[in-house]
Amino acid sequence: MNLRIPGPTPCPDEVLEAMGHQMINHRGPEFQDMLRRITENLKKVFDTKNDVLILTGSGTGAMEASVVNVLSPGDVVLAVSIGEFGDRLAEIAQVYGASVVRLSFTMGTAADPEAIRKTLKENPSIKAVLVTHNETSTGITNDMAAISQVVREFGKLLVVDGISSISSIPFHTDEWGIDIAMSGSQKGYMVPPGLAFVSVSQRGWEASKAAKMPRFYWDFGRAKSYLARGQTPWTPAVSIFYALDVSLERMMEEGMENVYQRHARIAQQARDGVKSLGLSLVADERWASNTVTAFKIPPGVDPGTLLQRLQSDHDVVLATGQGSLAGKILRIGHLGYCTDKDISLVIDALRSVLPKLGFQPTPSRARRS
Amino acid sequence: MNLRIPGPTPCPDEVLEAMGHQMINHRGPEFQDMLRRITENLKKVFDTKNDVLILTGSGTGAMEASVVNVLSPGDVVLAVSIGEFGDRLAEIAQVYGASVVRLSFTMGTAADPEAIRKTLKENPSIKAVLVTHNETSTGITNDMAAISQVVREFGKLLVVDGISSISSIPFHTDEWGIDIAMSGSQKGYMVPPGLAFVSVSQRGWEASKAAKMPRFYWDFGRAKSYLARGQTPWTPAVSIFYALDVSLERMMEEGMENVYQRHARIAQQARDGVKSLGLSLVADERWASNTVTAFKIPPGVDPGTLLQRLQSDHDVVLATGQGSLAGKILRIGHLGYCTDKDISLVIDALRSVLPKLGFQPTPSRARRS
Numbered sequence: 001m002n003l004r005i006p007g008p009t010p011c012p013d014e015v016l017e018a019m020g021h022q023m024i025n026h027r028g029p030e031f032q033d034m035l036r037r038i039t040e041n042l043k044k045v046f047d048t049k050n051d052v053l054i055l056t057g058s059g060t061g062a063m064e065a066s067v068v069n070v071l072s073p074g075d076v077v078l079a080v081s082i083g084e085f086g087d088r089l090a091e092i093a094q095v096y097g098a099s100v101v102r103l104s105f106t107m108g109t110a111a112d113p114e115a116i117r118k119t120l121k122e123n124p125s126i127k128a129v130l131v132t133h134n135e136t137s138t139g140i141t142n143d144m145a146a147i148s149q150v151v152r153e154f155g156k157l158l159v160v161d162g163i164s165s166i167s168s169i170p171f172h173t174d175e176w177g178i179d180i181a182m183s184g185s186q187k188g189y190m191v192p193p194g195l196a197f198v199s200v201s202q203r204g205w206e207a208s209k210a211a212k213m214p215r216f217y218w219d220f221g222r223a224k225s226y227l228a229r230g231q232t233p234w235t236p237a238v239s240i241f242y243a244l245d246v247s248l249e250r251m252m253e254e255g256m257e258n259v260y261q262r263h264a265r266i267a268q269q270a271r272d273g274v275k276s277l278g279l280s281l282v283a284d285e286r287w288a289s290n291t292v293t294a295f296k297i298p299p300g301v302d303p304g305t306l307l308q309r310l311q312s313d314h315d316v317v318l319a320t321g322q323g324s325l326a327g328k329i330l331r332i333g334h335l336g337y338c339t340d341k342d343i344s345l346v347i348d349a350l351r352s353v354l355p356k357l358g359f360q361p362t363p364s365r366a367r368r369s
Numbered sequence: 370m371n372l373r374i375p376g377p378t379p380c381p382d383e384v385l386e387a388m389g390h391q392m393i394n395h396r397g398p399e400f401q402d403m404l405r406r407i408t409e410n411l412k413k414v415f416d417t418k419n420d421v422l423i424l425t426g427s428g429t430g431a432m433e434a435s436v437v438n439v440l441s442p443g444d445v446v447l448a449v450s451i452g453e454f455g456d457r458l459a460e461i462a463q464v465y466g467a468s469v470v471r472l473s474f475t476m477g478t479a480a481d482p483e484a485i486r487k488t489l490k491e492n493p494s495i496k497a498v499l500v501t502h503n504e505t506s507t508g509i510t511n512d513m514a515a516i517s518q519v520v521r522e523f524g525k526l527l528v529v530d531g532i533s534s535i536s537s538i539p540f541h542t543d544e545w546g547i548d549i550a551m552s553g554s555q556k557g558y559m560v561p562p563g564l565a566f567v568s569v570s571q572r573g574w575e576a577s578k579a580a581k582m583p584r585f586y587w588d589f590g591r592a593k594s595y596l597a598r599g600q601t602p603w604t605p606a607v608s609i610f611y612a613l614d615v616s617l618e619r620m621m622e623e624g625m626e627n628v629y630q631r632h633a634r635i636a637q638q639a640r641d642g643v644k645s646l647g648l649s650l651v652a653d654e655r656w657a658s659n660t661v662t663a664f665k666i667p668p669g670v671d672p673g674t675l676l677q678r679l680q681s682d683h684d685v686v687l688a689t690g691q692g693s694l695a696g697k698i699l700r701i702g703h704l705g706y707c708t709d710k711d712i713s714l715v716i717d718a719l720r721s722v723l724p725k726l727g728f729q730p731t732p733s734r735a736r737r738s
Contacts, residue, residue, distance in 0.1 A: 001391070001393065005396075007604060008395065009392065010392055011392060016389040016390070019389050020388050020389040021385070022370070022372075022379060022380065023377040024377075025374050025686050026377065056425075056426055057430065057586065058425050058586070058604045058605070058606075060602075060604075061426065061586045061603070064585050064586045092585045095583050095585050096585075184604070186392075186604055193425070193604040193605065193606055193607055194606030213583075214464050214465045214466065214582075216429070216433050216464050217426065217427070217429050217430045217433045234428070234429040235376060235427045235555055236427070237561065237563030237606060239609070240606070240608070317394050
């Protein structure tokens with residue numbers, strides 16, 4: 001199966017092999033060693049000297065954790081949204097009693113740092129800014145360097161959803177002054193879903209001391225105190241740690257710069273391929289994501305049938321649209337374990353299936369010349 | 370390694386093999402089929418017609434989920450505790466703003482249903498009762514049939530931590546009228562940690578409608594609505610589903626009655642073995658657990674050295690004591706993938722190591738006669 005959804009991504013054989021490791025005592029020396037090694041490697045991926053904590057749960061769990069550990073009910077927060085995942089972060093903050101100022105941008109565009117500046121200026125009571133680095137629902141990457149500079153100017157706490165970017169797209173936690181950054185195992189790490197990662201800055205820890213949103217399972221303080229003795233507070237998903245240990249070593253060998261360049265290259269290939277078929281990207285290309293490419297389903301083509309035929313005839317699995325984009329777009333994941341060949345096969349499959357469903361792709365000049 | 374801790378338990382080869390399955394789309398037809406099959410089998414294990422939801426997280430996550438989905442801040446709840454895990458459930462309720470009436474029993478004994486009756490009579494404002502079925506910290510199993518009868522007499526909501534019992538010790542969700550029951554993959558299911566299960570009764574669903582504790586990741590309503598279309602709200606730990614699918618089939622083949630009898634038999638063997646060495650059980654034997662046996666470390670024996678020697682010389686891994694029992698007891702897990710032979714090897718290892726650390730076990734008559 002050519003699984004091309006924005007997570008879970010396929011896993012290399014050595015990672016799947018590691019998943020089959022027999023259980024060990026999660027409070028014993030073997031786990032201790034592994035947890036410390038993994039944590040050090042994650043710090044390299046996050047490009048940070050901050051604490052990095054590993055939680056057993058999905059990315060959404062890390063989103064919830066990031067909110068409840070640094071905020072109190074009634075806190076005013078600015079939620080910058082460019083799609084489904086930005087909205088989700090805002091909703092979590094609201095559910096836990098934050099007073100949420102929403103700043104939303106048109107689907108397919110990035111957040112405008114100047115608009116963020118304006119909102120922060122107009123709302124001095126804002127305590128924290130929640131923002132998505134890479135919006136998986138539309139295939140857009142925000143300019144975190146620019147956004148973080150604005151947020152720092154105002155001295156606000158900065159909470160960044162880097163779930164689908166960190167490990168695939170350059171991310172500089174310390175340079176950008178990000179207080180809480182989060183990510184998830186099933187993304188660029190090439191590991192099955194089940195673990196989430198959060199980095200916490202010194203300011204993040206100070207905020208957590210004052211934060212009154214209720215928390216137990218996701219409590220950063222407990223995670224930090226257990227990490228000091230090489231453990232997690234609750235029974236961790238041991239198998240995924242084994243897999244992550246192997247995949248992080250693999251990433252370190254490839255080198256993060258090379259990982260980023262590979263993602264940039266195949267992402268460009270995906271966008272060029274989609275356009276070469278005469279399909280339209282959802283994303284304004286200036287901010288197109290290097291981990292996922294969303295394209296509009298041409299009028300008249302049934303999305304369900306298109307997905308089905310891609311899988312049954314070509315073994316290619318793409319992702320549907322979410323929320324208001326459901327039925328209107330498809331998404332190609334190209335993060336983690338992904339090669340140029342994988343993307344060519346997706347484009348070829350689309351070129352073959354679309355005409356059968358009533359859409360005539362642009363003839364492929366590049367391949368026939 | 371003879372891993373004899375009360376979870377994670379060792380996994381059969383076929384389960385570990387399933388862990389190595391390549392990723393699939395968690396919103397596609399393959400996952401749908403698997404989720405439905407697993408859910409039906411879990412209902413058999415829980416002995417219930419109630420909804421059973423699968424959450425990506427540890428058992429403690431299921432504990433938190435069970436509290437926040439049915440309670441509101443200010444609700445008066447009775448937390449019945451016979452050890453660490455009972456205390457944990459009480460603490461979670463407290464963190465989320467419940468007014469907790471604590472009824473604690475001496476470590477090593479079970480909860481007294483009459484004491485629960487008395488407390489419910491004296492505190493008519495109690496809305497729900499939180500209770501641990503099997504207390505892993507001491508090796509005690511509460512009499513859920515008797516306790517649930519009392520709770521039903523008063524018409525209270527009944528929330529039961531069956532994390533380390535359900536799948537190993539007879540548990541009858543519907544017969545006992547349990548509104549919320551929870552369990553975890555790394556226990557009797559013979560599967561790695563990372564998934565937790567909760568059953569929700571009709572009364573539980575009604576309570577959830579009124580419940581005002583904040584929740585998002587653990588929200589039962591979201592889990593139920595996604596389950597209806599064969600999905601989970603957030604990206605699930607796909608690999609552990611694969612493993613669980615295999616292990617549940619294996620359990621169905623063995624038959625739950627046989628599973629329970631096997632656990633009862635090896636538990637008796639563990640207790641007899643420990644006593645045959647001249648060691649003392651933590652548990653009053655009337656309520657001794659069939660999944661874990663705790664014994665007191667003899668005076669003069671260093672707990673750390675004992676654990677180390679058991680592992681280095683005999684490849685046997687036991688669990689330490691938790692909380693106030695740390696350094697005072699050791700625990701033998703005998704749940705899930707465990708045979709008579711595994712237990713004999715533990716007792717033999719103790720018989721060999723203890724004299725080297727200053728404790729002379731009772732000579733083994735049974736084996737020499």
